[in-house]
Amino acid sequence: MMKSISELLVDRYGVEVDFGSEIESSDILRKILGRGSQRHFTDKPVTVSMLKTLLGCAQSAPTKSDLQQYSVIIVTEKSRLVKLGKLNSGLTWPTNATVFMVWCADMRRNQKLAKLRGYKHQNNNLDTFMNGVVDAALAMQSFICAAEGVGLGCCPISQIRNDLSSVTKILSIPSGVFPIAGLALGWPKYQKPRVSMRLPQDVVAHWDKYSDEHLTSLVNAYDKRRHEREPIAPEKQRHVDIYGVNDFCSWSENVTRQLSLPERPGFSDFLRKHGYELD
Ligand SMILES: Cc1cc2nc3c(=O)[nH]c(=O)nc-3n(C[C@H](O)[C@H](O)[C@H](O)COP(=O)(O)O)c2cc1C
Numbered sequence: 001m002m003k004s005i006s007e008l009l010v011d012r013y014g015v016e017v018d019f020g021s022e023i024e025s026s027d028i029l030r031k032i033l034g035r036g037s038q039r040h041f042t043d044k045p046v047t048v049s050m051l052k053t054l055l056g057c058a059q060s061a062p063t064k065s066d067l068q069q070y071s072v073i074i075v076t077e078k079s080r081l082v083k084l085g086k087l088n089s090g091l092t093w094p095t096n097a098t099v100f101m102v103w104c105a106d107m108r109r110n111q112k113l114a115k116l117r118g119y120k121h122q123n124n125n126l127d128t129f130m131n132g133v134v135d136a137a138l139a140m141q142s143f144i145c146a147a148e149g150v151g152l153g154c155c156p157i158s159q160i161r162n163d164l165s166s167v168t169k170i171l172s173i174p175s176g177v178f179p180i181a182g183l184a185l186g187w188p189k190y191q192k193p194r195v196s197m198r199l200p201q202d203v204v205a206h207w208d209k210y211s212d213e214h215l216t217s218l219v220n221a222y223d224k225r226r227h228e229r230e231p232i233a234p235e236k237q238r239h240v241d242i243y244g245v246n247d248f249c250s251w252s253e254n255v256t257r258q259l260s261l262p263e264r265p266g267f268s269d270f271l272r273k274h275g276y277e278l279d
Contacts, residue, residue: 002035003030004021004024004025004198005033008034008194011195012195012199013197013201014225014229015200017201032175035148035193035195036154036194038154039184040171040189041098041153041185041187041188042098042100042187042188043118045098046152047098057142057145058139058142061135061139063138063139067110067131068109069107069131070132070134070136070139071106071177072140074099075100081095081096084160087163087167088163089160089162090162092183098187100182100184100185102160102217103136103137103140103181105129105135105180107124107276108174124275129276129278137180137181140156140180143278147185150189151189152187152188153185154185157182157183158181164178164270173275176274197226197230198220199219201223203215222248223250226250227250236254237249237257239261
């Protein structure tokens with residue numbers, strides 16, 4: 001029996017909600033609400049034609065001022081995948097996926113075009129950095145939606161940013177272009193994705209004005225619900241060497257543990273050496 005939209009919302013939030021019944025059936029909503037990242041794939045290939053169709057969906061995403069400041073690298077050569085997999089940054093399983101691609105913010109293309117058309121490019125700044133990242137993220141998400149819509153599974157991969165100097169060399173990524181995320185893709189081994197419980201909508205959606213007045217009580221309740229449905233296993237608890245293993249390691253415990261140590265502190269240095277002024 002296919003789940004209703006209301007039932008899928010209950011799965012997503014782990015609690016009854018008073019909305020959802022106005023849409024009885026929608027395949028696209030059902031796919032979006034029931035989705036989850038997939039990290040295990042069958043041997044079935046993804047055809048080039050299918051990939052190109054999905055890339056067309058990616059390119060249909062909105063893009064800031066139609067500037068289209070992103071690129072994607074579809075890594076097919078075994079030698080490059082092996083080199084990426086050998087980096088000490090946990091890329092082995094994604095580069096062994098049926099398809100591995102790297103989504104990039106791209107300031108370079110329009111800089112080259114400015115030169116070609118005889119204009120100065122005077123936007124090597126933080127705004128262009130941000131616009132490229134947003135464009136790339138939206139295109140990647142459109143790709144994910146389309147891929148999941150036809151039954152493929154995906155997982156974005158931020159580990160690609162752990163060693164950007166090596167990655168940019170392996171993939172010949174020039175100055176002005178940098179990876180925002182990798183994406184592992186394939187036909188899922190396990191048909192039903194795990195639905196990861198999200199924060200209550202009242203924590204994330206603010207009507208008319210921002211308010212986090214009830215944050216603590218709402219997150220405490222969410223932590224409890226989430227732990228009851230799917231406790232965080234010891235091996236998934238962050239920085240146990242410093243903080244130890246907890247029986248009740250809540251979502252907010254794990255998130256704040258993760259954020260208690262700096263992640264990728266060399267990123268802005270890398271970007272500045274890689275053509276970005278960020279001012
Ligand atoms: C930008 C981005 C980077 C991510 N990087 C990784 C990664 O490096 N490795 C991984 O296993 N999952 C990665 N993920 C997947 C998230 O862990 C996943 O989306 C999150 O846990 C929620 O689970 P769900 O997608 O199944 O709902 C990434 C997701 C995003 C959006």
